[in-house]
Amino acid sequence: MKKQKEKICTIIALIILFILVYFAQNRLDAYKIRILNLGAIYVTLGVSLNLIYGFTGQFSLGHAGFMAIGAYVTALLVLPPYYKEVSFILEPLIWPFTVIHAPFIIALFLSGLFAALVGFLIGLPVLRLKGDYLGIATLGFAEIIRVIANNLPHITNGALGIKGIPEFTNLWWTIGVAVVTIYIIKGLINSSYGRALMAIRENEIAAEVIGINLTNNKVMSFTISAFFAGVAGGLFACLLTTIDPKAFMFVMTFNILAVVVLGGLGSITGTVIAAFLYNIFLEYLRPIEAGFNLGPVHFPPIPGLRMVSFSILLLVLILYKQRGLLGGIEFTWGGFFRFCNKLFSNKKSTEGSAS
Amino acid sequence: MTINLLLQNIANGLSLGSLYALIAIGYTMVYGILRLINFAHGEIFMLAPYFLYFGILIFHLPWWASTIVAIGLTAFTGMLSERIAYKPLRDAPRISALISAIGVSFFLQNLAVVVFSGIPKSVHRPIFFTKIYQFGEIRIQSTLFASIGVSIIFLSLLLYIIYQTKTGLAMRAISRDIETSRLMGVGVNRAISITFAIGSALAAVGGILWSLRFPQIFPTMGMIPGLKAFIAAVVGGIGSIPGAMLGGLILGMSEILFVTFLPALSGYRDAFVFFILIIILLVKPDGILGIKVQEKV
Amino acid sequence: MEILNIDNITMQFGGLTAVKNFELRLQSGELVGLIGPNGAGKTTIFNMITGIYTPTINRIYFKEMDITGMKPDKIAKLGIARTFQNVRLMENLTVIDNVMIGFHLRLRSNLASAIFKFPGYIQEEENIYQKSIELLEKVDLERCKMENAGSLPYGQQRKLEIVRALATEPKLLLLDEPAAGMNPQETKELMCFIQKIIDDFDLTILLIEHDMKVVMGICERIVVLNYGLTIAEGNPKEIQHNPEVIKAYLGVEAQYA
Numbered sequence: 001m002k003k004q005k006e007k008i009c010t011i012i013a014l015i016i017l018f019i020l021v022y023f024a025q026n027r028l029d030a031y032k033i034r035i036l037n038l039g040a041i042y043v044t045l046g047v048s049l050n051l052i053y054g055f056t057g058q059f060s061l062g063h064a065g066f067m068a069i070g071a072y073v074t075a076l077l078v079l080p081p082y083y084k085e086v087s088f089i090l091e092p093l094i095w096p097f098t099v100i101h102a103p104f105i106i107a108l109f110l111s112g113l114f115a116a117l118v119g120f121l122i123g124l125p126v127l128r129l130k131g132d133y134l135g136i137a138t139l140g141f142a143e144i145i146r147v148i149a150n151n152l153p154h155i156t157n158g159a160l161g162i163k164g165i166p167e168f169t170n171l172w173w174t175i176g177v178a179v180v181t182i183y184i185i186k187g188l189i190n191s192s193y194g195r196a197l198m199a200i201r202e203n204e205i206a207a208e209v210i211g212i213n214l215t216n217n218k219v220m221s222f223t224i225s226a227f228f229a230g231v232a233g234g235l236f237a238c239l240l241t242t243i244d245p246k247a248f249m250f251v252m253t254f255n256i257l258a259v260v261v262l263g264g265l266g267s268i269t270g271t272v273i274a275a276f277l278y279n280i281f282l283e284y285l286r287p288i289e290a291g292f293n294l295g296p297v298h299f300p301p302i303p304g305l306r307m308v309s310f311s312i313l314l315l316v317l318i319l320y321k322q323r324g325l326l327g328g329i330e331f332t333w334g335g336f337f338r339f340c341n342k343l344f345s346n347k348k349s350t351e352g353s354a355s
Numbered sequence: 356m357t358i359n360l361l362l363q364n365i366a367n368g369l370s371l372g373s374l375y376a377l378i379a380i381g382y383t384m385v386y387g388i389l390r391l392i393n394f395a396h397g398e399i400f401m402l403a404p405y406f407l408y409f410g411i412l413i414f415h416l417p418w419w420a421s422t423i424v425a426i427g428l429t430a431f432t433g434m435l436s437e438r439i440a441y442k443p444l445r446d447a448p449r450i451s452a453l454i455s456a457i458g459v460s461f462f463l464q465n466l467a468v469v470v471f472s473g474i475p476k477s478v479h480r481p482i483f484f485t486k487i488y489q490f491g492e493i494r495i496q497s498t499l500f501a502s503i504g505v506s507i508i509f510l511s512l513l514l515y516i517i518y519q520t521k522t523g524l525a526m527r528a529i530s531r532d533i534e535t536s537r538l539m540g541v542g543v544n545r546a547i548s549i550t551f552a553i554g555s556a557l558a559a560v561g562g563i564l565w566s567l568r569f570p571q572i573f574p575t576m577g578m579i580p581g582l583k584a585f586i587a588a589v590v591g592g593i594g595s596i597p598g599a600m601l602g603g604l605i606l607g608m609s610e611i612l613f614v615t616f617l618p619a620l621s622g623y624r625d626a627f628v629f630f631i632l633i634i635i636l637l638v639k640p641d642g643i644l645g646i647k648v649q650e651k652v
Numbered sequence: 653m654e655i656l657n658i659d660n661i662t663m664q665f666g667g668l669t670a671v672k673n674f675e676l677r678l679q680s681g682e683l684v685g686l687i688g689p690n691g692a693g694k695t696t697i698f699n700m701i702t703g704i705y706t707p708t709i710n711r712i713y714f715k716e717m718d719i720t721g722m723k724p725d726k727i728a729k730l731g732i733a734r735t736f737q738n739v740r741l742m743e744n745l746t747v748i749d750n751v752m753i754g755f756h757l758r759l760r761s762n763l764a765s766a767i768f769k770f771p772g773y774i775q776e777e778e779n780i781y782q783k784s785i786e787l788l789e790k791v792d793l794e795r796c797k798m799e800n801a802g803s804l805p806y807g808q809q810r811k812l813e814i815v816r817a818l819a820t821e822p823k824l825l826l827l828d829e830p831a832a833g834m835n836p837q838e839t840k841e842l843m844c845f846i847q848k849i850i851d852d853f854d855l856t857i858l859l860i861e862h863d864m865k866v867v868m869g870i871c872e873r874i875v876v877l878n879y880g881l882t883i884a885e886g887n888p889k890e891i892q893h894n895p896e897v898i899k900a901y902l903g904v905e906a907q908y909a
Binding site for chain 3: 209
């Protein structure tokens, strides 16, 4: 009975979201839509990183690498062949990339698959490592992927990057992918397999002794995580329309990590909230460095001031919210109704005392 | 490949490696004590040549005086960053401190853009650092000797502090067990501050030597050397000071030799460094001189 | 039926020999105690049986199958479960999750049906939940099923760990100091519980314990270890009067005195 009720609530929430996206896509200006798009892509990235780090406990700093793979795969698949001919200046694109062409949805899916394949191949050897060592090894792989992208001009156009990628990404895609990601990863977490992953996070030796294969489960989690990072990379490419290896420096991974930690490790709800806030703040601090007037005082444009204020914000937040915004708490319908009830009864009691 | 060219490159590798070693020590010392990857260390490294540059340009200090001031200021910045951004998080989950370190890194890098501007600056190099010595067919710039010589001096000084002084003993005690050290009356906060000061001072020395070798300074100049120095620390066995030195030399040397022997692949230079890291981690997960910690079942 | 055959194994760590020429045969349904002073090598033997360590010399057979060098998870699937001297629970997971996790190794549904909640999976999950509740009821932990395992008192954590081990549906159960940290009342209950599960679950139990009341009270056979060597074996009465055993337990201290 209870499950049924929650299902209905979820469906209603999804319909509301659907309507909101419809209005946002048609009414908001391009700039705001872009921020929301970035926020939704960060949700996908953050939730997938949360799976491997927050739930499985494996410190991975390789997300930018998987994103890069996804971005390049999508870019190469959706660019029209005639356009590829003119845009690869350094060296001509090699076959078969010159001729292959796929619709956006297939490109995204293949991006995910390819990133997952690389994730699987990387994960198999490195997931034996633990803690910070695993983090630094995955960071190493991400950098290697980036350097390779820089050095394969006949596939990636080298340091110049790929320009003129069709702007397929819109809110339907980004929010849609984010919803699917959350659905699948939540489904995984709330299953016996998810329990196995959390058991590994909690105590590897105990998990092993009750029959949980460490390698298989870690690699599975890592591969799924890489899949969604790859899809997000594809969305990213078709949002920016231009990609180059510099876009996937380890700063990118840090951003995603910051979103996950600020939201609260092991909380998908926290990641979702943090992903949007992160991008909104990042964008809305832009005017600070563009120069502004405060009364009669004129502040000249100062490049860099935006990121200075942003990093201060980041520091203040982590210093005061050491376990993240939600501290690992998850949204549930039960909790939501309890909260509403409390709010409602409080209101009632204050009304009562007032009269 | 002539033997002369090889010698020349070995000298190059040694000099680059000693710079990595200087920076790597800051990472390894902080990690040893706080189990924190101090991602802001690369930015600390970047500040030193800027301080030097402005000391000469604005305050008209002589080169040597400006260097001393720059090292001092950098050490102070490092100490300050610990007090503000890491100390309050000592009992928080370790990942929060890491995010804080990333925040400090963003902050310093962009503060440098705001204060010093993003346009690269050319540092003044005293004449005795640009001199070129000729040994037969090998031509070696004097900065090369300087970086090796200065590194040796500072590293010996560091080893003296760590292994022969009371402060050094306190640091070693804390790296074993911070709680017990506190109970035994070790001044934990003071020792941690000194650790950051020493690590940052060594990074400053590294940064200044770096700017003599590559005389362009810019706010993001610390990122790649910082990352490579960190890798050096991990390769050598993070937490171990001799390990950081060894790791620095191995990394500097292999980077130069890779480019020398495989010039066609020189674009993969940075990837090669990571490749070495991954291979070493897979073969010896605690680094070359790291101590294996096994969980007792 | 012979369930476990430890054939003369030796375990060395570098130059240190932790266990030397250890032999043990367990018959199905037996309850055997493994005792000895601290550092005698008892836990090392458990670690070898469960695959955490591989013996340096010779082999271990479980139901006549060579399990030497197998991974711990594979050994668990074959039917060996254990608890730890220093309790190892999933501390940030709930009590019920800690038990349900034990059933994971027998899960038949695949990943996709678990993620997308196919009816077959839901049925299986429901089953696991019911069985977990039943197990928790046996040790009186059902009422705190939604609490975090880490927040339980120590004695209850030990019980929960045994229940988690039972959830893996083992044939052989290794208990490492199950009574440590329990008060006399709890210890008494534990003794009853151990004797009960042997029959209920058709188990064979090997038990490490320092509390002699427990060992002498419930074990049919006792093996005494000292410095990695087996110094005595027999029923409780024989062990109590064995001069070697008395020396091992009291002699060392008598020398210092």
